[in-house]
Amino acid sequence: MAQKILLKNINVPGINTFEVYRQYGGYAAVEKALKTMSADDVVEEVKKSGLRGRGGAGFPTGMKWSFLAKPEGVPRYLVCNADESEPGTFKDRYLMTHTPHTLIEGMIVSSFALGANTSYIYVRGEMMPQIRILEKAIAEAKNAGFLGKNILGTGYDLEIYVQPGGGAYICGEETALLESLEGKRGNPRIKPPFPAIAGLYGCPTVVNNVESIAAVSWIVNNGGDEYAKIGIGRSTGTKLISASGNINKPGVYEIELGLSVEEFIYSDEYCGGIANGKRLKAVVAGGSSVPILPANLILKLSNGQPRLMSYESLAEGGFATGTMLGSGGFIVMDEDACIVRNTWNFSRFYHHESCGQCSPCREGTGWMEKVLHRIEYGHGKMSDIDLLVDVSKKIEGNTICPLGDAAAWPVASAIRHFRDEFEWHVNNPQAAMDGNYGLANYADPIPVVEEAN
Amino acid sequence: MSEKVKVTIDNIEIEVDPGTTILNAARMIGGDIVPPAMCYYSKLKGSGGKCRTCLVKVSQGSAKDPRPMPKLVASCRTTVMDGMVVQNITSPEVIEARKGVVEFLLINHPLDCPVCDQAGECHLQDLSFEHGKDQSRYEFKRRTFEMVDIGDKIKLHMNRCILCYRCVFTADQITDNRVHGILGRGDASEIGTYISKAIDNDFSGNVIDVCPVGALTDKTFRFKNRVWFTKPVNAHCDCEKCSGKVTLWYKGEEVIRVTGRKDQYGELEEFICNTCRFDKKKTSDWTIEGPTKVDRRSVVSSNHYDEKELLPVIDRKIF
Structure with missing residues (x-):
């Protein structure tokens, strides 16, 4: 049984309330950090833990924190990015729904580490129930003296606000999120300056994913070195994976990084194999934006070793034969799935969600969608x-x-690995409308074709 | 920080003040190595970075950190570092990327140049002529919008808009009480006023001049004439609101349009007020300074009396 950190007490009845959460050892990290540690100690522990951003990019959280500019007399902000909108990813929503206090506790510790007295949780507008849950959790924590003025008598003040967004995918990008939080149109800013220098209201800001912040309290409780022992190589700790698609047991799973992909898909502890006795065709390993991989490449590396669920192993082989861990949206497709239709669907999403600020994305996403639509419909x-x-x-x-x-990666990778299926769609328009291409030869190793240009 | 920093653009070295952008450093050198800019406007704060036509390759970040930048960068928003080496037209990658951007800008732009008032002084025409492909691979319907009047003097033709945001910045920074902005998202986004509110401001006419394409046009000039049949003349007047320095566009004896004076990059030298722009259309309102200098390559110069080159003398004996 793999170690659980975030979802350890997820099945305890009433864990969403403050009393039960506290009984199960909750808010110990706040007490420990505020009473016995300095802010720099917390940052140091997080650095030692090797925790990497769980939102998709995988940038080390401790490093991000240490980049934060600390000018005198200027407030600093911590912003929690709960604008989870990547197709295939639903881990943050799950975490916020069932153990909201895990996030609040992590927010208090992280804000303390960064010296922020005001923190925001930017929640996607569609997640109205979660907004209510978080606001209730904040009220409970405040009532118990873990938020507000002079927390636990340590002289540290913190207010956490929940801010609903308008439900735009682009507001998950950190600078667009900050623009939206400021009440402006959610267009990404041009970097530099990075948010660590000039973020929210022009002040130094750290933007972290829900899962990253939630993991901080465990790190403070147990020490960064303990956290670093879990996982493999530079991918330390546990990761929430949102498994969906044609599998027997879709859902959110907490895995120790370093688990093999094969075990994750086929073991009964996790996905439980492909549904209805079908065979695996392709996997999108980290949310819709990462490159799609056919069965042979997702299960095995090019050197024959099994591929592992870790930042490095999934990226092994670059974009030719690899993918990314991303935000952990694990979408499994069986032999009945149509890659062209799936690519079109993803493309449609990016077309719809492009902010329209810069021309390649504004015009290109729509163009790709139209071409894919044409191929899909014969x-x-x-x-x-x-x-x-x-x-x-x-x-x-x-x-x-x-x-x-x-927007570009799913299309490029689908054509890179499934070009014959696209060609079949072009050559057999009627058959493509009636049926689908099936598994073909993706289960077996196929030579990787690098296109021209 | 008064020390100059040295930057190399396409193998030409120049020393500039720290904080200068790559684009402005290139403009100091001048010539072909200046990246084109559709959205950057030196007089507007915060403009630039959106159209991506000014992408350049930074093959050496600085003298201290000589690593190249991983992606192409927007030269209008990237400041130079000491020892930076930039490649613009010497990099095939940049030229290819720019071609792509031009193609993207054109896929939703209507091919109505023959009836567009901006034709002849359109930045997008110049851009696609210089950097684009001769054919489009786009085979779908273009996005279409209804034409809108924003105010009684300005026509918004959203089909032609390339969403450079210049007019939004102008309205924000030059006029007070901005009422127009971007609505919608992605390729459905449009410039608009909230519930067709008219723009009523003394400096609102400047959005016409900053528009690189024919999306915002002067209703007092619409369909009056082609720009290459008109003669631009610099003039000034005493104006309480603005500097009064303008360009008059003559057709015969008649002033058919008044615009601000533009520099060689098509940027206004000074913003002018609506009274000068729309209401003073008589020669007697103005003090004429002389013909406007027009770039010889510009189509406007085809009818220009001053800078015109003499036709080559052909020796008829050889035929």
């Missing part, structure tokens, strides 16, 4: 496939924020 041309590759290359890396990359 009006495609052979040249469309190369066109898609070219358009995705023109978007990738040329935009202000990573949404352009996120």
Whole structure:
């Protein structure tokens, strides 16, 4: 049984209330940090733990905290990014619904470490129940003296506010989130300056994912070294994975990083294998924006070793044969899934969610969606496939924020690994409308084709 | 920080003040190495970074940290560092990326140049002529909007807009009580006023001049004439609100349009007020200074009496 950190007490009845959470050892980290540690000690522990941002990029949290500028007389802010909108990712919502106090506790400790007296939780607008749950949890914590003025008599003041967003995917990008939090249009800012220098209201700001912040309290309780022992290599600790798709047991699972992908998909403890006795075709390993991988590449590395659920192992092989851990939205597709339709669906999402600020993303996402729609509905041309590759290359890396990359990668990778399925769609439009391509040869190793351009 | 920093753009070295952007450093050098800019406007704070036509490659970040930047950067918003090496037209990667951006800008832009008032002084025309491909691979319907009057003097033709945000910055910084901005998201976003509110401000006409394309046009000039049939003349007047320095566009004896004076990058030298722009359309209102200098490559110069080159003398004997 793997170690659970965030979801340890998830099945305890009433864990969403303050009393039960406190009985099970909750808010010990606040007491420990505020009474016995200095702010720098907490940052040091988080650095030692090797905790990496759980929102998608995987940037070390401790490092991010140490970059925070600390000018005199200027307030600093901690902003929790709960604008979880990546298709296939629903871990933060789960965490906030069932153990909201885990997040509040982490927020108090993290705010203390950063010297922030005001912190915000930016929640996606669609998550209205979670907003209520968090506000109730904050009220309970405040009632018990863990929030407000002079927390536990230590002289440290903190207020946490919950701010609902409008439900835009782009507001999950940290600078767009800050713009939205300031009450402006959620357009990403041009970096530099980074939020650590000039973030919310021009003040130094740290933006962290819900899961990263929630993990901080365990790190403070048990020490960074203990946390670093869990996991593998530079991927330390546990990660919440939102498993969805054609599997027997979809849901949110907490895994120790370093678990093999094969075990995660097939073991009864986790996904429980592919539903209805079908075979695995493809996996999107980290939310819709990461490259899709066919079965042979997701289960095995190019050297024949099993692929592991860790930042490094999933990225092994670069974009030619690898993918990314991303935000942990694990989407499994069986032999009945149509890759073209799936790619079109993702593309449609990015078209809809592009903010429209910079031209490659604004125009390119819509273009890709239209071409994919054409292929999916049997009006495609052979040249469309190369066109898609070219358009995705023109978007990738040329935009202000990573949404352009996120829109380009699924399309580019789907064509890279499933080009024959796209060609089949073009050549057999009627058959593509009636049925689907099936498993073909993806279960077996196929040579990786690198396209021109 | 008064020390100059040294930056190399396309193998040309220049020393500039710290804090200068790559684009402005390139403009100091001048010539072909200046990246095109559709959204950057030196007089507007916060503009730039959106259109991505000014992308350049930084092959050496600075003297201290010589690593190249991982991605192409927007030169209008990236400040120079000492020892920075920038590649613009010497980098095939940049040229390719710019071609892509031009193609993206054009996929939703209507091909109505023959009836567009901006034709001839349109930045997008110049850009696609210089950096674009000769064909579009886009085979779908373009987005369309209804034309809107914002105020009684300005026409908004949203189909042509490339969402550079210049007019939004102008309205925000030059006029008070901004009422127009961006509505919607993605390629459905549009410039608009809240519930068709009219723009009523003394300096609102400047949004026409900052617009790089024909999305915002002067209703007093619409369909009057092509710009290359008109003659630009610098003039000034005593104006209480603005500097009064303008360009008059003559057709014969008649002033058919008044605009602000633009520099070689198409940027206004000074913003002018609406009274000068829309109401003073008689020669007697103005003190004429002389013909406006027009770039010889510009189509406007085709009818210009001053800078016109003499036709080559053809020796008829050789035929």
